[in-house]
Amino acid sequence: MPRPAAPGLRRGAAAAGLTAAAAAVALLAAGLGLDSPPPARPATASALPAPVAPAFTPRPPRLLGSARHRSLWAPVKRAAAVRAAPDAAAPLAGMLEPMTPEGTRTVVAVAERDRDGSGRPWVKVRLAVLPNGTTGWVPRAALGGYGTVRTRLVVDLDAFSATLLRDGRRLLRVPVGVGTAATPTPTGEFYVRNRLTRYRSPTYGPIAFGTSARSPQATDWPAGGFVGIHGTDRPDLVPGRVSHGCIRLRNADILALARRMPVGTPVTIR
Amino acid sequence: MRPLTLEAIDRDEVLTEAISELCGSTRAAFLRTTALGGAAMLAALTTPAEAAAEIGDVAILNFGLRFERLQATFYTQADELGTIATMAKAKRSWARTLGAHERAHVKIIKQVLGSKAEGRPSFDFGEANETDAAFTKTAVALEDLTVALLAGVTPQVHDKGLVSALFSLLTVESRHAAWARHIVGTTPAPKAFDEPKTLRQVQGAIARTRFVVRRPRTSGTRSPGFTG
Numbered sequence: 001m002p003r004p005a006a007p008g009l010r011r012g013a014a015a016a017g018l019t020a021a022a023a024a025v026a027l028l029a030a031g032l033g034l035d036s037p038p039p040a041r042p043a044t045a046s047a048l049p050a051p052v053a054p055a056f057t058p059r060p061p062r063l064l065g066s067a068r069h070r071s072l073w074a075p076v077k078r079a080a081a082v083r084a085a086p087d088a089a090a091p092l093a094g095m096l097e098p099m100t101p102e103g104t105r106t107v108v109a110v111a112e113r114d115r116d117g118s119g120r121p122w123v124k125v126r127l128a129v130l131p132n133g134t135t136g137w138v139p140r141a142a143l144g145g146y147g148t149v150r151t152r153l154v155v156d157l158d159a160f161s162a163t164l165l166r167d168g169r170r171l172l173r174v175p176v177g178v179g180t181a182a183t184p185t186p187t188g189e190f191y192v193r194n195r196l197t198r199y200r201s202p203t204y205g206p207i208a209f210g211t212s213a214r215s216p217q218a219t220d221w222p223a224g225g226f227v228g229i230h231g232t233d234r235p236d237l238v239p240g241r242v243s244h245g246c247i248r249l250r251n252a253d254i255l256a257l258a259r260r261m262p263v264g265t266p267v268t269i270r
Numbered sequence: 271m272r273p274l275t276l277e278a279i280d281r282d283e284v285l286t287e288a289i290s291e292l293c294g295s296t297r298a299a300f301l302r303t304t305a306l307g308g309a310a311m312l313a314a315l316t317t318p319a320e321a322a323a324e325i326g327d328v329a330i331l332n333f334g335l336r337f338e339r340l341q342a343t344f345y346t347q348a349d350e351l352g353t354i355a356t357m358a359k360a361k362r363s364w365a366r367t368l369g370a371h372e373r374a375h376v377k378i379i380k381q382v383l384g385s386k387a388e389g390r391p392s393f394d395f396g397e398a399n400e401t402d403a404a405f406t407k408t409a410v411a412l413e414d415l416t417v418a419l420l421a422g423v424t425p426q427v428h429d430k431g432l433v434s435a436l437f438s439l440l441t442v443e444s445r446h447a448a449w450a451r452h453i454v455g456t457t458p459a460p461k462a463f464d465e466p467k468t469l470r471q472v473q474g475a476i477a478r479t480r481f482v483v484r485r486p487r488t489s490g491t492r493s494p495g496f497t498g
Binding site: 051052053054055056058059060061062063064067070072075101102104105107113121140141144145146148179183193194195196197198201203204208210215218221222223224225226227228230244245246263 | 349370371374379381393394400429432434435439483498
């Protein structure tokens, strides 16, 4: 008994043979320069619908570039004891509170990561306490999801300038007012920990950034003597040594900076 | 319709194990916790458009964008944290390639949605991308979940051009899933037929991972008390 598929296959083979013969004749005719119409395409090919054009096509994928100019930060999820080493038994180096005096979520700059003897992960963070530059270890579980920034602000106290870099390239350079000789702006490595807007205090201009830097001379300041980067109602005093430690910018400049500088940005003051 | 559980999506239970390890609980305790918390988190993730009887193309694409962002952030962050750098060469290449693909997916979907693209959500992967083992387990489950999502929602899309494009993403994501399974030495194609999942089912599974979190409030309106 013939198998059901066989006749079809044979018909297909016969059709293929005819198509090949027709193609050979057409080629021969073309070679001889005869003026004849092109051979018809096989019916099966013309019956297939054309593929639907995709509405979008992703661009070629790109690997992540160098991490040299990237910095990590993390929000604080819950109050945590800060230790001098990645170990719950290590000496206490301070306490980390989840909220700032300004009512925003506390964020910390991530300096290093490690595990304790039992494999529990710890994170070394920069603290917004005196003395400036203090670091300590907190359990990873006390922090939320990491954020990454590619920006860095460099404040030059002698040149009265603030320069914003992204991926190491200069984006913006503006004149600044800095602390007086009696109340100098502290130097060192800090980070932007929050951003305040729409407040009613023209002294600070339209936008103020809180940093992790604190003034050793302003310990009795009501909110703890945090150094801010903000606008001003006295643009005529910028640049110069005019503040209690804060970094003052002209209002147009703080607005330009605010468009480009996210929370978590490292700040170098020198 | 039976609600989708992590067990259903996570065929080899890799994600369940990974997350339960991260939570410091047993697998059973983790499942109990997620069952209790899942409904509220799902409600928080559901947008009005998705709650409507008929889901539009924009809502589907926006969910796709949210999910691609989750994946892209997961891989990118693992690279930034140095987790991928510690892997063997072949595995490193796999992880970095997947990251690059997911970033390309985010870019194009965002571009297609234009002003209708939703804002970037915040993610907290805990330790899921901080060690080689946790990263690998989670990546396998995420790739499987992506395939299930795309297989489920692509036929719901009205625009033929979008359907065509989403099918192209689906085939790439299927290769990612098979590649990921190959990396961990498990069966690349465990079943003869992949059951498609609905957008709502995938939302539930994602909500139960707790990877999508509320954005930390780092801006405020209180008058500054800085030194001035």
